[in-house]
Amino acid sequence: MFEKSSSLCMRDPQRVQDILMSMQKSGSNTLQVISDFDMTLTRFAYEGKRCPTCHNILDNSKLISNDCKEKLKELLNTYYPIEIDSSRSIEEKLPLMVEWWTKAHDLLVEQRIRKDLLATVVRESEARLREGFQLFFNHLHEHSIPLLIFSAGIGDILEEVIRQAGVFHSNVKVFSNYMDFDESGVLKAFKGELIHIYNKREGALLNTGHFQELRTRPNVLLLGDSLGDLTMADGVQDMENILKIGFLNDKVEERKQSYLDSYDIVLVKDETLEVPNAVLLYLTGNK
């Protein structure tokens, strides 16, 4: 089913085939999709330039003072290399990630960001969904397959990106960090428990109601770009099959083996949704 591609790697192709066949046999009414957002549904790079994450969309915007931009950049330059450092364990990275998110959110709150300007900031940004996003979102919607977008980014920004792209359909649900605005529409805090790159399991377990509603869908297609994304489906009840597709965007040589050990399919420097779309078409009987 896959075109020969140098970017597609599998440690165990037979296992992938078995999972796919089992999922197809069960039917698309037993399927749910759980996807990360930044650098999974959005592009990592375009024309040789890094694309922004939800946080970066705000960080680089006119809503942030130059002084604050500098501080946010410094945080990014300090903590992003830690996020993707394959020589450190997740346990070691965890408190540092909490530190990054907390410091960045505190800085954003100091900027007194206005809710009514978020749409403009997204429109003016360089955010880009991966090629093939229309087919991905529209096909899931047409087949009434629930899509959970589980992101350690910023929910308000994420929603605006998919709304402006015309794909925020009724089958899409988002778990993310949401902004809390005061009565005059100025950012005063972030709501609820912080979601960072390595605590998605805890986030999933806090949302048992969602997975309870989807208990008749024990087959999961999971898309991520970080090893932290692998726990996004930990709340799924009575899971039968899970197919995990991982985008390996950065530090490819250092991280390839760990991705191959954890994801069923690894897509190396692939900026498209071609492979997830091929899987969906197969699972819904369209190919």
Ligand SMILES: Nc1ccn([C@@H]2O[C@H](COP(=O)(O)O)[C@@H](O)[C@H]2O)c(=O)n1
């Ligand atoms: N201040 C921050 C904190 C995190 N990031 C990036 O956001 C990504 C998390 O979002 P997901 O949708 O992928 O869960 C993660 O890759 C961080 O690098 C950031 O840009 N700024």
Ligand SMILES: [Mg+2]
């Ligand atoms: Mg991501």
